Amino acid sequence: MLDFPIYIKFFVGLFALVNPVGILPVFISMTNYQSAAGRNKTNLTANLSVAIILWVSLFLGESILLMFGISIDSFRIAGGILVVSIAMSMISGKLGEDKQNKEEKSESALRESVGVVPLALPLMAGPGAISSTIVWSSRYNNWHNLLGFSLAIALFAFCCWLLFRAAPLLVRLLGQTGINVVTRIMGLLLMALGIEFIVTGVKTSFPGLL
Numbered sequence: 001m002l003d004f005p006i007y008i009k010f011f012v013g014l015f016a017l018v019n020p021v022g023i024l025p026v027f028i029s030m031t032n033y034q035s036a037a038g039r040n041k042t043n044l045t046a047n048l049s050v051a052i053i054l055w056v057s058l059f060l061g062e063s064i065l066l067m068f069g070i071s072i073d074s075f076r077i078a079g080g081i082l083v084v085s086i087a088m089s090m091i092s093g094k095l096g097e098d099k100q101n102k103e104e105k106s107e108s109a110l111r112e113s114v115g116v117v118p119l120a121l122p123l124m125a126g127p128g129a130i131s132s133t134i135v136w137s138s139r140y141n142n143w144h145n146l147l148g149f150s151l152a153i154a155l156f157a158f159c160c161w162l163l164f165r166a167a168p169l170l171v172r173l174l175g176q177t178g179i180n181v182v183t184r185i186m187g188l189l190l191m192a193l194g195i196e197f198i199v200t201g202v203k204t205s206f207p208g209l210l
Contacts, residue, residue: 002144002145002147002148003140003145003148004148006140006145006148007148007149007151007152008152010136010149010152011152011155011156012189013132013189013190013193014054014129014132014133014152014153014156015156015159015186016186016187016189016190016193017083017086017128017129017132017190017193018050018124018125018126018129018156018160019090019182019183019186019187019190020124020159020160020163020164021163021170021174021179021182021183021186022090022179022182022183022186023119023123023124024163024164024167024170024171024179025171025176025179026119026123027043027046027119027164027167028167028168028171030042030114030119031043031114040165041115042114042115042119043115043161043164043165044115044161045115045116045120046114046115046116046119046120046124046160046164047120047124047157047158047160047161047164048157049115049116049119049120049121049125050120050124050125050156050157050160051153051154051156051157053120053121053125053130054125054129054130054133054153054156054157055150055153057130057133057134057137058133058134058136058137058146058149058150058153059137059146061130061133061134061137061138062134062137062138062141065134071205072134072135072138073201073204073205074201074205075131075134075135075138075201076135076138076197076198076200076201076204077197077198077201077202077205078131079128079131079132079134079135079194079197080135080194080195080196080197080198080199080200080201081194081198082127082128082131082194083128083131083132083190083191083193083194083197084190084191084194084195084198086126086128086190086194087187087188087190087191087194088187088191089187090183090184090186090187090190091184091187091188091191093180093183093184124160132193132197133149133153135197136149137149139200
C-alpha cells in the first residue's frame with residue numbers, strides 16, 4: 001500500500017530544502033535577456049533536469065554509496081548536517097553563498113543556457129536535495145515507496161515549473177521582503193528535518209547513546 005503521509009513529508013521536505021520561491025529572483029535575473037518563449041524553455045529544461053537528477057539519486061544513490069563503502073547511517077548523519085547548514089544559511093539570508101560559489105557564478109554568466117547549470121544543478125538539485133533523497137530511499141526502499149517518491153519528485157518538479165512560469169508576477173506580489181519571509185520559514189522546516197536525519201543516524205550507529 002502507498003503510504004501517502006510519508007510521501008507528503010518527503011515532498012514538503014524537498015520543497016523546503018530547494019526553496020523554489022527563494023530562487024525566483026535568481027531565475028528572473030538569469031533569464032531577463034530571454035524572450036518569453038526562451039524563458040519558458042529554460043524553465044522546462046531546469047525542472048526536467050531536477051526531476052532526472054533526483055530520480056537517479058532515488059534509484060541509484062544507495063548503490064553508489066555501497067560501491068564506495070559508505071554506510072547509509074553515516075551518510076544520513078552527513079546529509080542531516082548538510083541540510084541543517086543549508087537551513088541556517090536560509091534563516092540568516094545567505095542561501096546563495098552556500099549553493100553557488102564565486103567561480104560557479106562567473107562561469108554561469110558566460111553560458112547562454114542556464115537551465116541545467118546553475119539552475120538545476122547546484123541551485124535546485126544541490127547536495128542537500130540529493131542527500132535527502134538518498135536518505136529517504138534507503139529508509140523506505142520497497143518498490144511501492146520508491147514509486148511514491150518518484151511521483152512526489154514529479155509533482156515537485158511540476159510545482160516548480162508552475163512557480164517559475166508565474167515568476168514575474170510572484171516577484172512583484174511578494175517583493176523581496178515577502179521572499180525573505182518565505183525563505184526563513186522554509187529554513188525552520190528544513191532545520192527540523194535535518195535534525196531528524198541526524199538523530200535517526202546516530203540512534204542506529206550508536207544505539208547505546210539514545
